[in-house]
Amino acid sequence: MQTGNAVNKYRQILFIGDASHGEFAAALGWLQRQGDVVLQETVEAGRAWLESSSSLPSVVVLGVTRRGEHELENLNEIGRLVPLARAIALVGSWCEGETRSGKPPKGWRRIYWHQFGRWAAGELLAPCHEHAGDWQI
DSSP, rough: OOOHHHHHHTTTTEEETTTTOOGGHHHHHHHHHHHHEEESSSSHHHHHHHHHOOOOOSEEEEEESSSSSSOOHHHHHHHHSSSTEEEEEEOOGGGHHHHHHSOOOTTTEEEEEHHHHHHHHHHOOOTTOOOOOOOOO
């Protein structure tokens, strides 16, 4: 019998953003233990990787360190390229008020960097039959 972690190791995860940003270290470490993480610095680089790759990630994580860092038009293109992938905006401390004062990307589940570990363990990579959560169609 395979454990959940063994099953998750077959997942491909695309992380777009500054992987060296200190607030994202714990989340990236957790993601790397769950599957094959592909790191891309920008949305444009992520889009280019998706267009040239034969892989389709099951999860796309967008690291957001500051408001306006990623262009909304390019984020919409990511959604069109992998429409079934779970779209997560991993939000740094400078963006915690963005829902009140800015324009957060639509269609991306916002998770604050300090809440990621608690949220992800029960929601992000759980198989649908064990915990459907917000992801069930």
